[in-house]
Amino acid sequence: MFLCVDHSIFCWLLRHRSSGRGFLNEVPALYLIGMVLLQYVPKPWRVDMMRDLRDLWQAEQNAFGAYCEALTLQLQWQVGIAIPFVPSVGLAVRTRAAYSPPHLDDAEGVSPVSHSVVVLRSPFFGLPAGRVFSTLLTRFVDANQHAHRINVDWMTSFAGGSLSSHAEQGQVESFQEVARHTCALYIPNELSLIKFRDAYSMGLP
Numbered sequence: 001m002f003l004c005v006d007h008s009i010f011c012w013l014l015r016h017r018s019s020g021r022g023f024l025n026e027v028p029a030l031y032l033i034g035m036v037l038l039q040y041v042p043k044p045w046r047v048d049m050m051r052d053l054r055d056l057w058q059a060e061q062n063a064f065g066a067y068c069e070a071l072t073l074q075l076q077w078q079v080g081i082a083i084p085f086v087p088s089v090g091l092a093v094r095t096r097a098a099y100s101p102p103h104l105d106d107a108e109g110v111s112p113v114s115h116s117v118v119v120l121r122s123p124f125f126g127l128p129a130g131r132v133f134s135t136l137l138t139r140f141v142d143a144n145q146h147a148h149r150i151n152v153d154w155m156t157s158f159a160g161g162s163l164s165s166h167a168e169q170g171q172v173e174s175f176q177e178v179a180r181h182t183c184a185l186y187i188p189n190e191l192s193l194i195k196f197r198d199a200y201s202m203g204l205p
Helices: 008-016 043-058 069-078 128-143 194-202
Strands: 002-005 029-033 062-066 115-119 150-154 183-185
Touching: 002 008, 008 029, 008 043, 043 062, 062 069, 128 150
Parallel strands: 002 029, 029 062, 115 150, 115 183
Antiparallel strands: none
């Protein structure tokens, strides 16, 4: 059995464009799709791939599912197939990471420990509106430090360092470290992304 996830083009090339495709096309396959169907697919191949995917969906030996609700609607519109939505939990469940915020209490009611907000990685912050928002948030936090001490932790990646610059490489926060923040700020580009489920499973507001 084939297990085809995320980038479906690789399974498609193996089963329909290889020298042994006559045999491989008969092997049962489980498609659990989590990325845009035509991601990394050259334009000349797209119609053929969508047509073949529809044929695979109609074949009894194959099973399909998607863990992004918006993706099921997109496939219905693009290809005319109804793929069931399969909810999934994030990887944080396996680590048993649990919400453990900073302790802010002291005898005088003024704590030397600040609230901590972790900003989860999102493509939004690469857009002009996201850059404006991040600037406003930073200035707002700075202007209110005398009344509300808040530390904002901008994650370059949810589970690892970014490759965008050498300064950011190797900056890794475990799920346990993420759970120690007061809360998380997440502006997703799609509501079914696993980052939200990871934060939710840890009890992180």
